[in-house]
Amino acid sequence: MALHSKLKRFLTLAGGRVQNEQYQATADVKPKSGAPSARGGIGNMLMLKGMWIWNTAQLIVDDAQIDRFISSASSINLSDVYLYVAPQWYDEKGPDIANFNTRMNASGLRVWALDGDVNYIDDPTAQETFMDGLQGLVDFNNRVDFDARFHGFQADIEPQDIPGHEGYFHNDIPESQLTAEEHTQRDTHMQNWLDVLTRASTFLRSYELSFGAAMVFWLHDYDGEPVTVPSQSSNGSITQPCIMDLIMPLVDEYVVMSYNTDPANAASRVSQQASFASAQAQQGAKMVRVLGAVETEQGVGGTVSYGDAPGKDSRGAVLEDMGTIENMLQQYPAFSASQTYAAV
Template sequence: MASTHTRSMWIWNSVAILASSAETDHLLTGAHDAAVTELYLYTAPDCYIPQKSQLQTFISRATTSGLHVWALDGDRAYFADAAGPSTFHRGIESLIAYNAAVAPHERFVGFQADNEPQDHGDYRTFHNDISDSDLSHAPGSGVWQPTQAQDREMLLRSWLTMHEEASQLLHGHSLRFGAAMPWWTEAYEGEELGVSFPPEGAGRRRQSVMKHMMGLVDEYVVMSYYTDPAEAVRRVEAQVAFAEVMAGVGRPRVCAAVEVTPGVGRRVSYGDTEGKDSRAVVLRDVGVIERSLSRFAAFGGVAVHHWAAWRSTPH
């Protein structure tokens, strides 16, 4: 693996990890065995004060082990059609305050967002399985706005706006900002997901939501989940090719990702795919993805979703 490439691991069971030295030992050993360099540690917005000492201990140990720890948060409720982004941004402000109060080796290096707009549960404003061109413009067809087309437009603007504010907060304190992004933004029902952004002003432009988001983040992590590495690579190519032509200073690192969690779906998750459910196979395929995308200077590495599932994956 090239020295400029990273391997990352999402960690959602952070409460158990932070509370147990033994669990931390397992994580650090597993991370090193998989050549992981970045840990995305779920940190709820209200956890920074009550769990401060645990965070200090964990990050110190990880830093000493040569790992970088990112705070991680995300929720469909953070979109404007639900509760809104105030809690999301409050968590980032708490991260900034935490970092200011601890020693350098106890600090997060950045923040990873995992906010996804698609419909699930009670959320119905994205209008799943409908291309942009097939969304209804008829008044009354919308759930949140007057029409289906306006529902999606305003939802995608909300997505960008919350990340724009997060970017300003984090970059104002020299913290890196990353975001997990669906692979299908460039091929949703055969079309890209377009949105006009910013909402107003001379700089407003209508283009893919991916292209707008690229300008806000330092690390663009494509959830390219597929157990055929050639298909996983294909799901990242449009994004990394776009980043490739961006100005060097503002260009994000574009990462691919693999899923190992059981119950997600055959061919999507290694945990559900016969003949693929082993760490050795996953790491072999991660290597294929890395080599295939290393021709792009904007390629950053591969992320694994997620630690609890990885720990249960056979060797």
């Protein structure tokens, strides 16, 4: 199920996170030979491919493994690489990261930095560490050669309760069934999430760096109800819009984690976001690239991950389903790519 023995996850659709990801090229990026041609519609987006990399510390010091990765990337027409970089690594591992980026760029691959932690949402100290990492990214880009720079940054911060982090979101409960206390806790959690994404967006755009974010697929439909957040309208009244509507303008790439091995189900989990972004662009808003992602990590269930799905635990099966998903979503101008969640 791997591009090579250490590749764990492969994402698809027009978005992405972790190690395999597909993206839509902007005007200043030349597609590699053999890359899909541009589609019509708003923005004339290109359907390309990307990947997330989590085992950065091992990969960037192993030239042989980098060679294998470049060869594998070429074989599937990869276009973007999302490299996990802990906040302190821009200094601690700077020369190795610069060498890796230079080799990726020389191979026609665009490199993004990647980081994520649920604690970045509600822990003020952790959030400042996250922002320190973004400053580290900017400082890194300023001191290295042009070909070693990152194109942008992708955040992997998903708002869910996990072991050791319970009582913030209240998993599996639609908004109408929350108690007053739970509703306040979820509102606070959502506002904190929105705040950290807003801070990141404002900071990165001030340095003309692209910003992407991995997103859960259910923000507009959580057990039949949208996930909302209090917001003050232009007339001063307080409304409760779907948080997806507020996040999308903050990013250049909105990566939807589909978490489903049935391509029809995966496509349906991305269609709402792709439709919304396309409609907003029709009304004059900036076109946000909506990407979809599929899971290939083992141990999470056969309907969730290709790594656990009998008969689908192969690169060929993943790529075939990615193509099916893309065909289902190509009607939406904002849909632009597919990704794989991997760990080279």
